[in-house]
Amino acid sequence: MDFFFSLFMSGLTKGSIYALIALGYTMVYGIIALINFAHGEIYMIGAFIALIFTMHLSAPPVSMTGWTLLLTVAAIAAIYSGMYGWTVEKIAYQPLRGASRLAPLISAIGMSIFLQNYVQLVQTSNFLVFPDLIPQIELPLSWAKTLNRTNFIILIFTALSMATLTFFIKFTRMGMAMRAVAQDPTMAQLSGINLDRVISVTFIIGSVLAALGGLLIGCSIRQIDFYIGFLAGMKAFTAAVLGGIGSIPGAVIGALILGFAESFAAGYISSSYKDMVAFIILIIILTFRPGGIMGTTQTQKV
């Protein structure tokens, strides 16, 4: 039974991280029907910023430690990445808003390649050691077998972020405006909603969540390089499609299904074939529900 619960918790942790990144894909798609391929790179940049500021803040004269350090670094990484997300939208997507759908898609791929190379050139192409920022906390002994403190904090952070996001979308004016734009951009503009601002806010929120994902994964695997955004971005994109791209609860469900599928496949079938198993599940689900689990069925061309 311990084995099952260990795999369950590992799937849950994996799914949570995928969900944090997948939300960015799905929110942007919901609003402007664009697959933002540069999103995985924002996640990578979030991890780099967290690392750079940890180095500065943990050394004298500031010498932060424990929770203060973790929360400050998380806040800085979130703000900085939010600005990156905002800038990317202004540079690469806004000028192309009236263009055919393929133009912003190519622009997104270009942005992704640019950001990757930019970090590789100005930072380094080597692997960097990421410090363990998670404070020492005592978990009850019965949990400790299946869940370590890093994964525990990842789960808490993710749950809090999701709750905040849900609250934001459901109960604030900006959230309402976002839902309105997602449903009908033209009608939303006619009723006085500032489309540019809604799109900017969407990019900023998505980038903030991705940066948190980058920080948490950094703490968990203790090393980062300029290329980590690619695989994480691909997995999260898959999760978003699985759940129904454009749907926020769908992204979370899709991410969790992907996490569990990988984890249980690794445990009960083979770690070598876990990606294959996960993608077979994706194909089966999309065969029966082409729009994804929570998605609306419509024909799209990408």
Next chain:
Amino acid sequence: MSKIFSKISLVLSLALMVSLLGVASLPAKAADETLKLGFGGALLGNNASYGLSNLYGIEYAIGKINAKGGVLGRQVELVQEDDGCDPEKGSTAATKLTSLGLNLVLGHTCSGATHSALSVYGDSALVISSSATEVSLTESGDNPYFFRTTPRDDAQVPAQVDYIVKKGFKRVAILHDKGDYGLALAEMARNLLNGLKDKPDGPKDIEIVLFDGITTGDPNFDDTITLVASKQADILIWGGYYSDASKLVVQMRDKGVATLLIGPDGLYNNSFITLAGAAAEGVLTTGQMDLSNSDAAKAAIEDHKTRHSEDIGPYFFYSAGATEALLAAVEKVGNTTDLEAIKKHLNEDTVDTIMGPVRFDAKGDVIGVGFSIYEIKDGTFHEIKL
């Protein structure tokens, strides 16, 4: 009208070709004064530390020989070409070196780049590598003028299995990264361990409890680690490079999984220790034998420290030994162009070098050099004597 143009362009292109010929033949003439050796390897990028280790050794050996008056009365000069350990750049570097008229090359650094470079050199250059370990480079017999002073990959797995048998471990797990290097090592380990049962004096009770792969760059190895822990293995054999290994071992120790890890020479570098930090303690790796204990080696290390801030790296003595053996053969042959004669001397003569006596077998592998097992203790590698 168009006919006149085509004639003019024909004349012009002929003139260009002739002028290019003149340029290309210039360096070959200049080679009369110094004896030029080529070096191809990683000098930039991710794997530069390997290439620089090779380069330092070669430069040290050349410096020593030049101080004694050089070879055939000529000073030796090294022409360097970076390949970044990239197979594509490997053939570009090889093309460049051969176009300069070089037919004696030291390198390349990584197996993949060496492979592609050798197909360019063909029969026109004699190549000695001090770090390309992939088996088929010599085993295939496709490269008659290729030699290496490093032991091969298929020598390190027996060292690991030998260690496991001697330590009396019974339950063995094997993980690999599904790549060429890692999977080949993992399969070799599986075959050797399974083969033990058929040996009359081999242990009969060693069991492979897990043989599985991971996805390189996966952000989270929790599920695989849960699997490893559930098999209650005594030791985990890792086939792959240091980046995934360091993630794996960090997350294992985080989860309180204390299974011993033994890896190939892909982990035998300081980057692994830096990345894995405290989790690296107690990890075992195979690595080229430590040759730094002789007096000549110690003097070389002291000399190196006065000129470079970096460590000598893992291949210093192997590349210095390769250089000395090659130049000794050239001295005996009396020229640099008779590759067949140089090859004959490398195969037949034993040369005393800084890495010990060097002679090559018919395939081009060095004789008498092997792998040792190292344990990481207090952040450095310590050779284990069994």
